[in-house]
Amino acid sequence: MGLDASRLIKAASGFPLPPGIHFSYGTAGFRADGSILDCVVFRAGIVAALRSLNTGSTIGLMITASHNPIQDNGVKIADPNGDMLSQEWEPFAESLANESNLENVVQVVEDFMQKNGVFKVSASSGKVLLARDTRPSGGRLLDAAKQGVEAIAGVSAEVIGVLTTPQLHWMVRATNRGVGASEHDYYSQISSGFKCIVDMIPMRKNLASPSELVIVDGANGVGAMKLSGLQAIIPNVQLNVRNCGSEGGILNELVGADYVQKERKFPQNFGHASDLTKMCASFDGDADRIVFFYSQKSEDAEGITLRLLDGDKILTLLAIFIQKHLQELRSEVHWLSSVNFGVVQTAYANGASTKFLKENLGVEVVLTPTGVKHLHHKAAQYDIGIYFEANGHGTVLFKEEFFAVLTKTAPSEFRTEAAYKAARLLLAISDVVNQAIGDAFSVLFLVESALQYMNWTIQDWDAIYKDLPSRQLKVKVQDRAVLRTTNSETKVTHPQGLQSAIDMEVAKVTCGRAFVRPSGTEDVVRVYAEAATQDEADCLARGVAIHVHNLAQGVGLPP
Numbered sequence: 001m002g003l004d005a006s007r008l009i010k011a012a013s014g015f016p017l018p019p020g021i022h023f024s025y026g027t028a029g030f031r032a033d034g035s036i037l038d039c040v041v042f043r044a045g046i047v048a049a050l051r052s053l054n055t056g057s058t059i060g061l062m063i064t065a066s067h068n069p070i071q072d073n074g075v076k077i078a079d080p081n082g083d084m085l086s087q088e089w090e091p092f093a094e095s096l097a098n099e100s101n102l103e104n105v106v107q108v109v110e111d112f113m114q115k116n117g118v119f120k121v122s123a124s125s126g127k128v129l130l131a132r133d134t135r136p137s138g139g140r141l142l143d144a145a146k147q148g149v150e151a152i153a154g155v156s157a158e159v160i161g162v163l164t165t166p167q168l169h170w171m172v173r174a175t176n177r178g179v180g181a182s183e184h185d186y187y188s189q190i191s192s193g194f195k196c197i198v199d200m201i202p203m204r205k206n207l208a209s210p211s212e213l214v215i216v217d218g219a220n221g222v223g224a225m226k227l228s229g230l231q232a233i234i235p236n237v238q239l240n241v242r243n244c245g246s247e248g249g250i251l252n253e254l255v256g257a258d259y260v261q262k263e264r265k266f267p268q269n270f271g272h273a274s275d276l277t278k279m280c281a282s283f284d285g286d287a288d289r290i291v292f293f294y295s296q297k298s299e300d301a302e303g304i305t306l307r308l309l310d311g312d313k314i315l316t317l318l319a320i321f322i323q324k325h326l327q328e329l330r331s332e333v334h335w336l337s338s339v340n341f342g343v344v345q346t347a348y349a350n351g352a353s354t355k356f357l358k359e360n361l362g363v364e365v366v367l368t369p370t371g372v373k374h375l376h377h378k379a380a381q382y383d384i385g386i387y388f389e390a391n392g393h394g395t396v397l398f399k400e401e402f403f404a405v406l407t408k409t410a411p412s413e414f415r416t417e418a419a420y421k422a423a424r425l426l427l428a429i430s431d432v433v434n435q436a437i438g439d440a441f442s443v444l445f446l447v448e449s450a451l452q453y454m455n456w457t458i459q460d461w462d463a464i465y466k467d468l469p470s471r472q473l474k475v476k477v478q479d480r481a482v483l484r485t486t487n488s489e490t491k492v493t494h495p496q497g498l499q500s501a502i503d504m505e506v507a508k509v510t511c512g513r514a515f516v517r518p519s520g521t522e523d524v525v526r527v528y529a530e531a532a533t534q535d536e537a538d539c540l541a542r543g544v545a546i547h548v549h550n551l552a553q554g555v556g557l558p559p
């Protein structure tokens with residue numbers, strides 16, 4: 001089977017490339033102002049269609065710019081397992097997105113097809129599931145993506161409509177596994193796993209007690225809208241959702257997980273005295289990230305301060321919860337004694353979390369560059385792997401073989417009741433988590449079930465370890481591509497002299513650590529610093545930001 005070049009050219013001619021712009025395949029696909037993305041999204045549709053033919057599986061395409069402002073948009077592609085598009089395909093996606101000559105578009109596609117044997121290993125027909133979040137440019141761009149998919153003969157486009165990003169990734173995975181893949185199936189799976197965990201709570205005292213309350217910041221996005229699907233069927237948790245987008249709030253503006261985590265500020269409509277100590281959670285714009293927080297009286301007792309529980313705290317809680325049950329299994333069932341368990345973080349992980357995981361839990365910790373595409377693959381190498389970025393993006397993965405053993409072992413084969421229960425609990429956890437990608441809904445209910453199970457409050461959870469003070473800043477530079485890094489982004493190799501300048505700043509503070517990297521979703525360089533005190537962390541971040549500004553052609557004033 002070959003490429004229908006005239007069909008492709010005809011369709012592509014409706015989506016001209018805007019002149020003078022280079023589109024980069026970033027941390028999670030393409031992102032830019034929504035008004036200039038039609039061509040890129042159309043061509044991403046072509047990539048998704050070819051990937052479907054190449055793998056003989058259903059592929060997903062999501063229109064979203066996640067945590068970015070409302071006027072931005074973007075595209076993420078989900079592979080057959082629901083994880084991000086194979087990194088081997090990124091250079092092809094990028095060169096296709098930037099080809100200005102229509103005849104050459106066909107050439108780029110044909111060259112890639114030949115090189116990768118797209119049609120050798122494929123089925124003769126393919127399918128792409130398409131969805132979008134609530135951004136105003138979403139409908140138009142979804143249509144462009146659909147036309148891109150349909151420009152490739154034999155591939156059909158199924159438009160699902162408005163979803164969270166993790167819902168689409170979950171549906172792609174479920175479709176390819178041949179199990180129920182509807183939105184209702186998604187809600188049912190999370191809710192049945194959650195109920196199962198809660199039912200196993202040891203010596204549950206307050207069966208008739210009012211349900212737990214979680215106040216959710218929906219970031220004025222799709223997460224707030226879709227959460228009602230779960231709210232209706234989950235017992236024991238009462239959700240109060242704010243920033244739903246219906247009261248005039250703007251997507252990601254002064255709300256959402258990225259704002260709360262980076263700015264350490266309450267989202268709009270939070271921080272009231274009546275919320276004091278209550279458990280709160282914040283989603284990002286497409287609900288693939290979540291962070292938790294609560295408010296407490298400031299030390300001077302005059303105001304209210306925010307206590308943030310970020311992705312590192314989530315990871316640590318889940319590691320404690322899972323390890324407890326895994327140890328039960330390992331010690332009681334000899335053929336499970338070698339089951340391995342590890343966690344994956346990035347350089348943004350607070351040093352206190354990594355220390356706790358290694359020294360207190362004895363867990364293997366691996367670092368990767370930023371981007372779930374990197375963390376996911378590392379975590380998948382363990383029988384149970386947990387990965388989280390500090391920004392709240394992460395999940396738990398169960399290796400297929402280990403999962404099969406847990407499912408198939410008869411109750412009588414477990415030597416003790418405790419071991420059998422541990423196996424059931426791990427299976428229930430595997431139902432609540434979204435094994436395709438980080439998912440704010442799954443993590444919300446997994447965290448809630450872990451807290452209920454261990455009879456912990458959010459304050460107990462917060463007290464596991466004390467974060468080292470840290471600060472993140474953004475620096476605008478003329479071209480962020482001039483920054484190059486190595487060692488999982490902990491060292492910068494270009495521009496010359498920047499790393500030694502950072503080392504000099506780090507040496508000025510106690511317990512200092514700092515690194516810089518170009519963002520793959522925004523036009524900025526990110527600066528991270530931590531130190532023994534908040535003043536020192538702030539000072540270190542500022543010092544490093546000034547060096548970035550000086551050596552990497554900063555734009556405007558340094559932060």
Ligand code: G16
Pocket residue numbers: 027028065066067068284288289370371372373389391393518519520521522526
């Ligand atoms: C995406 C990626 C995350 C990454 C984040 C920020 O998240 O999926 O893995 O941490 O971008 O990336 P950067 O620092 O390169 O801008 P999201 O939620 O925006 O899709």
